[in-house]
Structure formats: C-alpha cells, structure tokens
Amino acid sequence: MLRYIIRRTLWSVAMLVLCSAVVFAIFYILPTADPAKLRAGRAADPEKIETIRKSLGLDDPKYQQFLRYIGGVFTPYKNEAKGVDGPLDFGTSIFQNNKPVREIILDRLPATVFLVTGAVVIWLAIAIPVGIISAVKRRSLLDRTTMITSLAFISAPVFWLGLVALYLFANDVGKLNDVPPFGIDLAIFPGIGSYNDAETFGSRAESLILPWLVLAAATAAIYARYLRSQLIDVMSEDYIRTARAKGLSEQRVIWRHGVRSAITPIITLLGLDIGVLLAGNAILTESVFNIPGIGKETVTAIGDSDLPLIQGIVLFGAFFIVIFNLIVDILYAYLDPRVRYQ
Amino acid sequence: MEASELREQPAVVGASAELADIDPTAIAARSPWRLFWRRFREDKLAMASLIFLVVLILVAIFAPLVVKIFGAPGPNELDGGALDPLFKNPTGPSAEHIFGVDQIGRDVFSRTIYGARVSLIVAFAATALATLAGIVTGLLAGYLRGWVDTAISRSVDVLLAIPYLLLATGLAVACGGEGGCLGGLIQPGLGVVIFVISFTSWTYMARIVRGQTLSLREKEFVEAARSVGASNTRIIFKEILPNLAAPIIVYASILIPQVILYEAALSFLGVGVTDQPSWGQMISDATPIYTTAWWYMLFPGLALLFTVLAFNLVGDAMQDALNPRAKKT
C-alpha cells in the first residue's frame, strides 16, 4: 500500500511539472506575438514593453525562462528580490493592479465549491434512483422515456438550458408567473446576479437553486444512463444468477449485489468530475448566472486579455486535478486492493 | 458541457463495460457491415435521426438556396424596418421574418440555417483531426509498447489533467492575439477553434485506439501474420487497422456531438468563430436581450439541441449495432 502511495505521489509530482511545461508552452511559446507585448496591458508604449521584457526575463533562452517559471510556481517562500511571491506563485494579474493570481483564485474558490457541491448532491440524488429503476424496469415505457429525456438533457448546451431556465423561472424576468388555469406563480427562483447580493448562507443557497439544477441536469442524465448500463451488465453476470438461485429476494439481489458492483466505476467517475468542475469547468454555468467563481473569473480575464491571469487559472486547474486525482486514487486503492498491483 | 462522455476510462478494474464489449474480431468473422446495418435499422429513432442529419447536411451545403426558398433575406442583410421605430428593439417572428430578427435587423431564420455550416464544419474537421491524431498515437502506443507507449500515455495523462474548457479558452486567447499561433499557421477564427478542439479531444481517441490495439495485437491472426514474417508496418495496416475501423467509427460518432457542443461553448464564451453566423455566438448575442427577444435565443438553441440529439441517437444506435452481446435497450 505504501509503495503504491509513493509511486502515485511521485508520478503526481512529475505530472505537476509536466503540466507546468504544457501551460508554459501554450502561453509563452505558442503565440506568434511578442510575449512582452501580450503582457504589457493597456496603452503600452515601447518603454513599458521593454520594462516588462526585462522584468520577466523574456530575452533569456526559453529553458531558462521555464526553469524560472517552475521555480516560481513551486517555491514555498517569498523572495522579493527575485520577484517571487510564494508559496506557489502563479503569477500576477495585469488588469487587477498586479494582484497575485493565487489570491484571486482563493477569493473565487468558495463560490465554485458551493456551486459544484450542490450540483453533485442533486445529480446523484436524481441519477442513482433513475438509473437503478430504469435498469430494473428495462424496456418499460418509463425506461424509454427517461432515457430519451436524459439524452435530450445531454444534448442541450448547458448555457442555453440556463437561459431557458431563467426565462421561465427567474423571479425577476421569468415568464411562468401566471400559469393557467390557476394562475400559479412558478417564477420564484432568484435570477442572475442574486448570488452576489445574497448575504446569508440560506439566501446564497436559494440563489444557487437554478444553477444547481442546470449544472446537474446533463451530468445526472449521463450518470443515470451509465449506471443503468452498468447495472444491466452486472445483472447478467453469473453470480447474480447464483444469488437468485439461492433464493434471495429480487430486491436484495439488486441492492446487495447488483448496485454495489455497478456503483464503483460511478464513484471514480464522480471523483474525476468533481475535480474537473472545481478546477474551473463550471465556467459556462457561472457565466450565465453571474456567479463569482473561478470560471467567471476566467471569462473576465478573457475579456481583458489578461494572459497571466488565464495562465495562472489554467495551471491552478491542472494542479487541482492532479492532486485531487491522487487523493481519489489513494482512497480507491485503499478500498479496492486489486488496484495497487497494476 | 460540464461533464461528458469523453472521460478517460478510470485506471481501475471494472472499467466501462461498453468499451470492453466491442470485440472487433467478433464482427470480422461475419460480413460486418450488413449485420451492422441491419441492427442499426431496427432502431427507428436512430433512423429518423439519420435522415434528419442528412437533411441538415444538405441544408447546410445549400444554405443560400434554402433561404431563398423560404423567402428570407441573407444572413448578413440588415432590415432596419424590422426594428421597432421607438427603441430600435428587434421584432419577433412575423410574416417576413419567420424566426424574427436580431438586434441589428438580421433575419434569425437565415442565420440559423447558415449557422449549421459552422457547426458541421467544425464538427467534422475537428473530429477528423482528433481522430487522425488519436489513431496515430494510439496505434503506436498500443503496438510498439515500451517507451513509446509510456511517453504517449503519459502525455495523454498530462493533457487530460488540464480542465479542457479552461485549456481551450487559454489556447484560444493565446492564439487570438496578433499573428495567431505557430508562426501564423493558426489564425484566429475557424482555424483556432478547430485547432483548439482537436488539441483537447485527440486524447480520447488515443486512449481507445491504444486499448483496442493492445488487445488486438495478442490475437491469433496477428501472431500468424508475424510468424509468416510480415513487417510491423504490414501488420499494422493490414491486420490491425481494418479491425479498428468499427470502434473508431463508433467513437468518432460519439465525439461529433460533443464537439458541436464544445464549439458552441467556445463561441458563447467569445473565443469561437466570430465572422460567420454560429449558433453558440447567436445565443451569446441574445443574452442581453433574451428576456424580451426570446426568439433570438430559442431557435439557435433548438437547432443545437436537435442536431446534437440526432448525433447522439445515431451514435448510440451504432454502439448497440456493433455490440452483439449485451443489448442495452
């Protein structure tokens, strides 16, 4: 077990370095334009561009720049002289008055975490029962309808779903506020930007209901279908037949053996998805609902062409995923010994 | 799309049953395509989707003709008269503009039709590139094993570690500056979008091809070929590749709808295609006014929904048709 952990951790560290290399390549080497110009911000005159070039050492050979970059990212301490702001210097944003990217990310992380956590809870709450029931009642009308509906949710662009949801259900602009025949008001959910206004935990949660549902929709659909197909596979295995032959009730067979087996890949998937979402893939939902998370920050950075900020966020995302996956893998290895010997 | 079916398979036992199920040699033995087609045809919904897609492709190709038949103006024609005189707000569906107009008076129906072009071009081009790259790398990794495999697999791991939407937007911004990327080879616009999407999607195909190649190279007919003295190249091209055709097609067809949504997302974020009508961009344009100008948001969205749904249904049916064992429906 320990050997596995050490191996995995070493590989993760290597991944971190490699990811930094990829990010470095994308933002420093790939663009044709002068990297100093790209980082000089607004109204940059030649003097300013040269200052930036010198301070970032952009005249040095690429590998030196890369080493400096890596050094900055992995440094555990502050070093004013070298212009390093540790620990974990992801760079500074040009348009936010040289604020360290790390601070900006930490600032925005809570909103993203809140959004993702709620969505995860909802999609699991929907997907698991739906998946199981659909698998059990295979080929029934219920099964077919849910499968088609879930396919529809997977096929709809999430930002569009968000807009449609707001159009119908938002309390400031929603059109379903007078539904015939009884005039029920369904437009009760807080609209765009309400997260920013919310002051209590409760009102924040309320403002996130629509975003949760929208973010969860497609994933719930995917998980439901996946669970269903997994369960169907498992149910046709021999040991299930044995269990039935042994006289166990169908319910027990399904739950004790079927689901337990089918659910393990779902858990790994869940780990991956959570990691990816937290690292910034919720950008579309955050953008539509104006939630001040990491994704929204990326959108702002795009508008500003704030290259260092985007670069920092991408790198952070990669780091987050690598570390998150490491934790998930170790946890999984703890639960399933077969894994360690791969 | 926050989560997708493009996830890499977890490195654990019990990986997706679907992947392991597709046994290409099982098909190779019996006239594969006819069998495949027969099973595919049984899925009525998939057939309907296929017809829809064929029509869509034709409409995209003959967009100017289609627009004319319906009596709509071109996608870039401005009709100031269609804006209300008081506030210059766009007007909704009417006799002259069946889907209404956008904020400067362009016909939404026309733009929706033309938008199909961008979506389909990107879908096919990016998928083709990603597939090609994936096949090459997957084959090499799976067949040659050793350090080639390690290098490629690790690269895939690294790329997959970066959240793809962030990676895509980062790439798009980096390449969106003057001069584009790679010394001007990749210019902002369609070029960047196709590049970015291919760059972040080839890993999916590479993993699959590698997996398939790994299992194929152990099969008897490969051993047989080797014992006869066939060179590696011959084996790859004559024995392995043909057997990869089926899963590649299936997974490519699963990739296409994801790519369409992906391009829409990039356009929505403002880093996609900007010089031609694109569904994602139309929705993005509609965001400030959707509360009153619902048509501008609705129709491109429905177009996306139906197109992606159709591809998904076809892809699903293809998967089932290639998988004689556990029929999932």
Place this chain on the structure above:
Amino acid sequence: MRLKWVRLLVPVGALLALALGLSSCGDDNGGGESPATTSVPKEFAPVTAAPDDAKTGGELKVLSAGDIDYMDPGGAYYTFTYQVTEAAHRTLLGWAPADVEKPTPDLAEAEPEISDDGRTMEFTIRDGVRFSPPVDREVTAADVKYAIERANLSGVANPYGQLYFSDIVGYDAARKAAADNPTGGAPVISGITTPDDKTLRIELNKPKVAIAQVIAQALSLPISAPVPEEYAKEFDAKNPSTYGQYVAFTGPYMVQNDCVDESGKVVNEDCSGELTGYTPGKEIKLVRNPNWDGEATGDFRPAYLDSIDIQEGFTDTASASRKILNGEDQVAGDFPPPKAVLQEAAQEGEPGQLQLPELPGYRHISMRTDKPPFDDINVRKAVIANSDREALRDTRGGPLIGSVATHYISPGFPGFEEAGGYEGPNLDFIADPNGDPELAAEYMKKAGFKSGKCEGSECEVSMVGDNIPPGKDTAEVFKSQLEDLGFKVDFRPVDHAIMYTKFCSVPAQEPDICPNVGVAPDFRDSQVLLAPSFSAESINPQNNTNWPMLDVPEVNKAIEKARLIGDPEERAKAWAEVDRLVSAQAPAVPWVWEYFPIIQSTDVAGVVNLYNASWDLAFTSLK
C-alpha cells in the same frame, strides 16, 4: 477624458434611447424636426443641481461593470475613474455639475493669473485644505508641483502630460530624465516654481496667452491633485509606483484606509495610509474625509452622502440596470442600461429615474488616408456619401440616443455654430444623413472606378472593431454599407481595449478602418476635439489618436494658428475654420453626438455632472 470609452460603455447590451415624446408613442416626430437631430424630452432632462431640501447622510451604492483604471490620480484617465477623483481629490480647477463652459476653481482660489505676455501663470492655493489621514497637514503649492513632476515617471503612467504640458519650461528635459532613471525619483521641472507656500508659478516656453489658457484647463484633470512628496517618495521609487495603494486625499470623500472607520472617523493613530477600501475589480468604498472642511475652504461641493460603495463586476448590465430601477439607494456607474431595460425605464420608471445628459464629444469611423484605397479623397467622399449614418446611430438605440453628427465640433463647444451647427458644413457628401448612393457612385467614378463601385484588389480592406454590442453592431452595419459599395471587408472583432492598444492606436498595426473610435474631450475647448484627431503632430507610434493618419499642410497650419489664439471669440472662429477644413478632407465618417442614459433608484436625488455625463457623487443625496 479622451479615448477611454473603454470602461464607460461596457460589455453586454445595446445602448438604447427613448421615443420622441413617449407620452405620444407612435405619433410622428413633433413636426419639422428630422429624426436625425433630436433633443431630449423634458422628462429625461438631466438634473444638475441638488434639491433645496437635500438631506445629509446615508450610503449610496454605485453599480459598475468595470474597474477604474488607476487609483493613483497621476495615472487616472478613464471617465469612470473621474467619478471617484472628482469626489475624493481637490484639483486646482474642477467641474461644477451645471457649469461646464469652463472649470471652477477648486484647490486654487481663483482662475490663474496669466501675465500679459503669456509667459507665466500663477495659481494661489487656498488656505486650510488638508490631506486625509495619515498625512494630515495642510496642502501647499509644492504638493501640486510634485504631483505634476511625478506624472513623468513611467511608474505613474500618465497618458496626457505630454499632450498639454510640453510647453512648460523644463518639462521635456524632466521627462527625459525620468525615462533614463525610472526609480530615481521625480525629476524637477524647472518651469514650475513655488515662490511661497501658496503660490504656484508656471513658466512657458511659448509666450502665448492661449497656451496658458489651455494648460489651465488641462489642470482640471486629476494630474493636479496634490501629492505630498515626503509621504509618496518611497512609493514612487518603485516601478510601477505603489502610491496607488496609499493615496492621500483632499476632497470631501476618501477611499477608506487603515486610519479611518466607515464613518470617516480616525480610529487608528498608528496607521500607514494603506487603502483598505479598494479591492481592484470588486469594490471601492468611499467614506467622509475627516480633514475636509468644505465651508471653511470654499469647496463648491456640498457632500451630502456619508459614504459611497462602488460595487464592480456587474457585467450583466441588463440585470444590474433592473436592480437599480427597482431597488433602493443605487445608481449606475459606468454603463448605460441596455435596450430592453431602457424601454422599461422610460415607460415604467418614475420621473427622474432615467436622465439623458449630453455626452460631450463625438464618435466617428476613421479611414486611413495614408494607404490605398482611402488615400484617394474621392473614395473617402464616396464612402461618406454612401453611409447611412442614421442607421449607424440606430445601432446605439435610435432617435433619442443622439443626433447624427455632421462634423467634429460637438454641440455646446465653442465654434459649433460657426462650423455649421446641426446642419453641418455645406458639403454634398455629408448632406444626407441617410446616405446618397448616387452621389457615392459619382465620386467612385471620379476616383476611376467606372462602374461606380469599387473594383480590383484595392477593394480588400481590413477593419478591427469591438467584439460586443453596441460597438460590434455599429461595425457590422458599416461593414454591410461598405460592401454595398463594392468593398470586401475583413472584420476582426476584438476586446475594446485591445482594439485601441494593439490595433487602432498603433500606426504600424492599424487597419484600414476603425469603426469604434471617438473623442471624449478632456475639457471644454475645441482644440481637444480636433488637434489630437487630425493634426499631423499628434501622430504617435503608440497611443496614436490621429486615426485617419491625416497629414494635410493646410489643416496642420490652421491647427497651429488656432492653438495660439487667446480671445475666445476669435478662437471659436479659428477652430470652426479648422473643422471646416478637416471635414472637406473627408477623413472619417462622423456619426453621432450622443445623449448618455443614466439611471438611479427612486429614492436617490442624483445630480448629473455635465462634464462627463455621469452622476456627481459629491452632489448626490438620498431622499
């Protein structure tokens, strides 16, 4: 505030206007007035004075989409930033809300005394004006001197100093010294002296009263906000300067720092002056400056509010606008309400919630006169004749968003009438606001295109414009109009700031057409409307504002001449003449003189400052 529409008119939403006389929706225009020229209906006229019974107290929230450019008054230039600096700093001269003919003395006791030969000007600083904590002491003339000198440092990044102050003795030498040694402190400008604590004397190279007058007006910009040298030195020694995090204030309000609490009371004697109230991109908290005594120091600002909370990041201006209209204690900062919401505001809002002040300046579409095909004046005339400028204006919202511009001196500026007023100069190609395709064809023929439309490879032109409405819409409409004339337009939409900093304002990269440029004048002199945009002297390899790259000796001479005229009437006439000459050169398509919609909640008694067409925070109060 030149150029910097950037943060003023921000992502999302098309600008909108209102109906002509909403009470009579659907009626024809009140007889006689063409839809090209409009005036603001009474309901939306801007309120430029506080009510007699204005109440003191309360907190106002200002919602904004973007951020200010610099907290450091030495670098501040955005129109939005001005909303903050006018409330927090006392510049030598300021702008009273209703009085925009010329600036009002603020830190200075009166307008400067200019010697008869125009060589020197003297300001007398008021007594009793003090810096905010922790600096606390009284302001002296040396503080203004230092403020102007430090603006030369590249770490302060002042963009307009060179434009207006290079005629001050020793200015250019100081600037060069600063460039050579960016961290060696602000080099002294020999022409600025302080004979005593309260006197600021400025000596000029050119003995011209007119130049002195322009400099006096330019000192109404934030650059003349006093900066205490002994306090700021250590910050200015860094590059970029960190003074922006420690600014000392002299106005009725200050950005909250570690010395004061929310009510502006000093709570920490041992403080550093670090601003705690400024979170870039998120929030600016303005509280009362405890060391400000408006009564005793003759400040024209009443300062009713107790505090002002500027909240940034409202990029969804539609919902932000609704929030303001339906909520309480809020006003819009840097964005106009988008179309749909504007309609709501106009039709359902309470009186006064929506106001339409005139936005000084103009918008135009520039063509590069130094490269084919637009180096041929006949082609340019054809393009202008062909353009439907009403349609262009309509992309920002229609008739009431402003009048179709016909030349470059905007309404209210000296020389407007002499230059042709609303009708414009007597030039055939600009006569019809809806465009005259036949005339355009004739001009094309004169240029050698026999068919009346552009032919050949010359007709492939490049255009770089905004990537979001309304700028993008304007660009698209213009593109379509050009294509009608046979041109093939390659349009690249980019971020607004990028459009300036990487393309249009950099001659080496400038495309043939820049559709989203315009001029927001720094002060009320027609020089700022014409010289930066059309004088060959203004052409600059970076930060260029002469987008048409116009270099016509006749025009250059007329501009030089007009610059030096001191007498207001003569000056107005001279600039009007420049305007006529420029228009005759057809370098651009002027297309709108705007009204800028601003909104407030029902319980706010907002006062509009006509200088920058936005809410004046030092005059606004809560009902």
